[in-house]
Amino acid sequence: MTVAERHGQIWVGIDAGKAHHWAVGINAGGEKVFSRKVINGEEEILALMAAACEMADEVRWAVDICGRASTLLLALLIAHGQSVVYVPGRTVNRMSAAYRDEGKTDAKDALVIADTARMRQDFTHLSLPDETVANLRLLTAHRADLIADREIRETFHLDECAEVIESLPGMGPILGAEFLAIVGDLSHCADVGRRAAHAGLAPVARDSGRRTGKYHRPKRYHRRLRHVFYTAAQTAMMRPGPSRDYYLMKRAEGLLHVQALLALARRRVDVLWAMLRDKRCFTLAASAAQSA
Structure with a gap:
């Protein structure tokens, strides 16, 4: 030019x-x-x-x-x-x-x-959001090679929630970075059910007039957030531990593979938000106590 x-x-x-x-x-x-x-x-x-x-x-x-x-x-x-x-x-x-x-x-x-x-x-x-979140969005959108992946890992570990998120089995730095890039400020995430519905993993109310208590699977949800939880659940399910135990329990109840994985992903939304709320890393003992 x-x-x-x-x-x-x-x-x-x-x-x-x-x-x-x-x-x-x-x-x-x-x-x-x-x-x-x-x-x-x-x-x-x-x-x-x-x-x-x-x-x-x-x-x-x-x-x-x-x-x-x-x-x-x-x-x-x-x-x-x-x-x-x-x-x-x-x-x-x-x-x-x-x-x-x-x-x-x-x-x-x-x-x-x-x-x-x-x-x-x-x-x-248009303006840029929070600097760390903006950097994560930028990097997760352009991780075409190992250099970008390394930069994602380094940027992810700058966040104070990184250690807690990464401690959840299956949720490594790449998925953790995508999770943070999508949800942004975690201080606004008090309602875990709403966040699960946002990821397409929980039913939403369909009330009208006097008809209440009706729920249906959401048609509009964040597909990338659903992908993060689904992929992390699939990775965790392949190794011995509470995630695999929960998956096998759902299969024994008659759920198909994908249905059981989605149920596991929904369960892990609750676990992750409890960890973030309490600022506590994942441990097998804490997981067993919550399951009980």
Whole structure:
């Protein structure tokens, strides 16, 4: 991307993807000043940021995804003091009809995002959450190699809850980091039943009118949190101990393999939250006492 002219202000719209993003910059008149593909890696994102900042006195960034695909991008932009707004995908889809000549491409979507952000001032500005949680989200989203895994472990062990979480059989530093990245501030987790329902491991009430006490399996839940507890339960079940004993008991009751694992995962939610509440590491004696 070559710098041909300096502008007072530009808007950069980014169509985010897992492997790469597409960025389009426009000036105050809505004219395109650059369009480029950006690999979803720190070096290329920083290069894009530097080039855009060289083009204008003020750069405003806009994205239509705040999920996993844009984690690294958003973390780098916000950490470097850039202004970033979230343009909902539904809004982008509606606005796309006005850009028929552009065809259906990543570049067109990025242009629509940029132009929409230029014309409207009411979009939500994005900010970073708690530093440790933000670092965990960043690292767990990009653990493609052993170096990233090591960084996850090191960052996880900085948290005061790490020792307690890791002591639960099956809950190693990687799953522990994902758990912390998802739940964030544990001081707001007094209701363990609600947290279990959030993970899709406990029924939720379906009361209406005079009908009360009706429960059903939640249709909306955090799949990554469910994955953490399910994977940890599966790992723990493979070794002798209370988790395997509980799993075998559920199988003896007639539950299928997956059903028994989910029951074990639900049980371990209670155990983990009791450990975190009491700031106590897992021990076989404490587990036996709780089971009794």
